Amino acid sequence: MPEAPEVAMVDKRNNLPWIEKYRPVKFEEIVGNEDTVARLSVFSTQGNSPNIIIAGPPGVGKTTTIQCLARILLGDSYKDAVLELNASNERGIDVVRNKIKMFAQQKVTLPRGRHKIVILDEADSMTEGAQQSLRRTMEIYSNTTRFALACNTSEKIIEPIQSRCAMLRFTKLSDAQVLAKLIEVCQLEQLKYDEDGLEAIVFTAQGDMRQALNNLQSTAQGFGDITGANVFKVCDEPHPMLLQDMLQHCAANDIHKAYKILAKLWRLGYAPEDIIGNIFRVCKRLNVDEQMKLNFIREIGITHMKIVDGCNSLLQLTSLLAQLCMVAESH
């Protein structure tokens, strides 16, 4: 196995954002999507990786995985044998026809079974024309060059390109995975944290590791300790505990108390979209009867639809509370 670049925790790295500082450089460090990552790690040692598309929501390590693969696969010749283009680079038809093709034609001496890699990050932002002009290039030079694409939605990638790649789907990280990484970072940074704070960060991150680390760093540098209160000062969201209380009141068919909380949140100036989103997320974990929870979610969904349609007044949220209370009453 070619040695991975050393995780040099030099002083320089102190200045980096934590998402860069703790960006994994080995496959073992990549959190989540274990199955696919493990398979990719096989290719990093065995070589001859097919063209791949990694699709998934932001912050789950798509780019990191690809970079890991390329780095381990190519080792020292990374600079010569990797062409990385992301959305900030120009990737029009001309670039594909000239730059990428030139790179594919280029001769780089590599060990056996290794190929040059073209990394197209955020490939779904490429224009259709550029993708079309890429399709045959991918095939013709497949003996020397492999492509690794990362995108959020695979639908935006035209079928001919998808047809030339193995599709790998990454999903959101589970809360436990995010939490594990957070604890690791906290220990490395010697932060004072409590479970409440970490859980709050996990809640706000919603399975997005990048956001979790950013929030952690913001909290740590803004307030020092990682506590729930501090986290919610940084990530200003409708407080899940408040919402939980509110839903519990609804489940107990007590609309007055529930409305009090809602009015408070409204007075604080939260957007109805944020409130409804957090209500939903809290409701998913609410400790009530499953049937009732299902009905709750349905009502929340209907209200969400109204809000998205533009009826985002306090009235709609209040009607949600009333509906929830009715559901609770019928049970």
Next chain:
Amino acid sequence: MTDVNCLTSEHTTTTTPLDEAAFTTPTKNVSPSATVATSPFVLRAPPSAKSKLILQNMEEVLNSVKQKHREKHKRKREEKRRAAMLAEAEAATPTATTVNGGHVQPLREKTARENGSKSAASPLKSSTPQTSIMKHFCKTEHKTKQATKTPATNVFELMMSARNRSMGANSNGQQSPEQTVEPTTTSAPTPQSKRKQMLQEWNERKGGAKRRMADEARGDYIELQLEQRAKRLKKMLTQPEVAQSKQETTVPNPAPNTAPNSAPVKRGRGRPRTRRPSADVESIVTAKTDDAETVEFLAKLASPTKKRDSLLGYFPKVISPKNAAAENTAIETPKRRPRNSKVLTDKPPVQQEEIGTTPSGRPRRSCAAKARYDYDLEPSPTKLKQTSSAVEAEDGIEIIDLDNSNPAITPKKLAPLFVRQLPKPSPDPTILRARREFLQSGVPDKIRQEQSRQRNFEQLYEENFELFPRIAHVGSEQSRVRATKANFKLRAEDIDELAARKSSIGSITSCTRSDFAGALPKRSLCWTPLPVVDNKRAMVKNWKNLFDRFPTFKCYNQMREKYKHFSAFDAAQDTQPMGESFVVTRRTRRSMEQQQKHLEQNDEPAKPPATAPNGELLFTEKYKPLLFEQVLVNLTPVQELRDFLANWNGNGGGGQRNSQDDSLDFGNDSSSLGINSNTMVLLGPCSSGKTNAVFALANDMNFNVLEVNAGMRRTGKKLMQELQEATQSHQIRKEAKAGAAPTQQLLQKLQLNGMKAKRQQGIEEDVRKSLILIEDADILFENTDAGFTDAIYTLAASSKRPVIIVATDPNCAHLQRLMQQNTIRFHAPNALNISRFLAVLALMEDCPIELDELISLYLYNQQNLRKTLMELQFFIQSGGDTHTTRLQQSQQLPSKSPSRSPSKSARLATLDGVHIHQRLYEFYTCAQNVQHYIPFPVNFRLLRLNLNELMRSSTLLQEQQSSTGVSRAGGKRKSRSPKKTWLSTATTAKTAVSTLANFYEHISTAALLEQEHSDGLQPHLGEELAHTLVEQAVTTCLAAKGYAYNLFDKSEERVCLADQLGSYCMRSSSSRALDYEPALRSICRSEKQRAGLERRSSRFYHYLRNCTVNNASNFATDLYDAACDVLQEQVESSTASGPA
């Protein structure tokens, strides 16, 4: 004249100071001549008041300064001039004869140039003796007269002449000397008396010419303008003779005078195109009566509509320079005549002199430049120099002096059009050296120091300052930050009292207590290579029965060969590491393959090299057919293509090919579709093997493929250039060889020994014929690939080689005409055959995979073989399912496709010890890193298909039904029992119904939520809600367990136009039902029909696009085409069922 020149230059360069000086310096300068000169000028000022004023001022100034300078330099000048004359006179005699020859024009041009040179030369000759002056007195007199006369020529005159010249009216310019006579005489000293005489004579001549012209003009004035012009041209052609005759009568010495007179007239002839006849005529008419009046008229008539005048309009405010320049030009005009006379005589010596004397930087004046000269008047320094030099006052000294004395120049911007570039002065060698030294020297110390300091600073900054400093402001202490933080009221603090209660673990997230205990256990990424399957042949033999009609052994043998070949290939490569630069050409590959076939008859499997256990190639490359025999699926279209190509293959080898070893027998009915056309369109979905078929056949039939794909620049021009050339040249070469003996010999030889290998080698010696392959022809980039379509059509019309066009879209507008001629349609290969093919392939790769998995994955990928191969490679080469954690298997998601694959599909027979891998499909569909049962963005069509299965597996429904005691197998959907029982048990079944109703309500709400389209760039709450709702509903309402979720669905079944258009395009459901849908349907139908007939069928294109503008970012007709297909099918079925 020089005075004026100097003045003009002076004036133009420094307008204001000179003006002031002129105004302040009082009486002395205002000589009577000056006043005389001013008066007409004021009268004849051009119409605009502003310019009038300016001109007036300028006139005064000019006159005053003129006087001054005249007094100063007259003597000196005279002497110089005489010296010049002397020199000229010596050369006068030979040239004088040529003057009368009649070709005046070239001479005049020369003289014009010579004038300048001569004047420049004159100062040097100041030392020449006085006798020479006396000798050529008439000439010098003439010259001096003019020189003295010119100061007196008023500014207005100069200007007018310039103007007239600009209009092309040269005749008026000639009038000017008439007025100047008196001032010159007064001012000139006694030696100029003779000159005065000359001037008078000359003036008479002038007047005569003018009169004549006026008469002619009177006649012309009645006629049309064009006729006038023509007439005048004629008359002017006749004019010089008259003028000459007059001159001869009046002037004592005709030789010098004829030339000047004829020259200007001729010059006028060259011009009259640009002038306006009417103005000319009027001016001429009035000019006869009084000079002042004529000029006035001229001034009035000098309308700005003139073409040339409009150019002057570029400089509306810079009238004074214009004036000055006009002076120059005006001076030029009179000067030219005498000058001609002189220069004609004494040209050669002066020229020589000029070369020596003129400053090197000064540009020589050419005739063309002179013609444009009037409009170059601008006060920019270079211009000034040019004007002065162009005018070439008799002595250049004055000009130079003035130029030097007036270095302060008001910088005026001039359009680059009018700036004439001065040749750069030859740089000083010292400067050059210094410059070179500067360029060669490195970074100066100062800059280097600066840079190093900056670097130090940056380094210091990086070292000392954090990227995200805890303290943002200098001087703010840690404690103070804390203090302010307390005061700073954050919003969240409002709710602190409420949220003070700590959330219990897991209340808001899915984290558990154990998660906090420690980090996740490290996964072991150990990888064990797949165990080599030894007895592949036996397994294949086992499968043979299962794979009925599939050429199992053929497939197996082929693959084994390829596998061995590439393994051996890799192993061979291993000894001599050549890196990736080694590119396998098809020919070498094939020949190697052939060799190996002969060499390695033994059954020992070749092992891949240790360093690259996965090989180097993609499966798609590794196992693609290289010969026609190796094509296992999609035989029919490939056969068609081969027949087409066989006509283009010189030896017709394709037709004779035996197809004995193809177990899928196909009739050898070689249709003659390709004979009369050279173009073939291959249509088919993605990865149906179009391109591969072409390459395999080309390889087999010995074609050279010229490929054009979307990855190249393919403008029409480029395409034509490259391909046309290639085809023609190849064609020629081929034809040259075709008649030759070797080919026939070869054929005979081939027939003699039917061994394929030899034959191929024999063919390889032959010239490979070309074949043009245009890939992705339906993709058209309008802006970058202009003319691509036309090039294709031209190519199809003209090429002598077969052109194969590959396209995906069958409704591609710009290929319709070609498609009507010859089309081979490819279809996605049959799933069953492919699965068997894939199974053998997987076995070859030591990783036998269950047939069901392969079928499912293939279908899930929408019958995309290439993608399936890619994913298969990814799966196999990353170790199959052996190394994966068994976590997901515990969830037990038997993901089979009950609808498609045979429900009791026979498991692949295995031999003992061989593990058949299974989790391929699961990996790529639902279980790849996903925790959900139902794939995340809920596809409600899929859900609808799966409802049966869900309800069958629903424990809740079963319980309820069992509680009713009625033997009912499933829910409402699959009510096998007669309706009666359902009705009878209605009361008892109520719970089941309510459960179902509840379930459906949730589902419908979820479907409603799902409708919001998101860009997918961020997780959308609506999608999430819908998914949760569905999943929860399935689990709680139905309590379904262990259900299989079918993930593929025949796409044709679900095309519905209204769905595709999106609900919000339609105003209401009723309008949709009544208005849009039928209309769109009929449009689609008609468009589809039209598309078959015409090349362009975009009549309703915009309408359709507007309909879909909301949900389809790129308008693709396939939506409607699919809809059309459905509709047509419906129509067909209805018509079919109708008669029945």
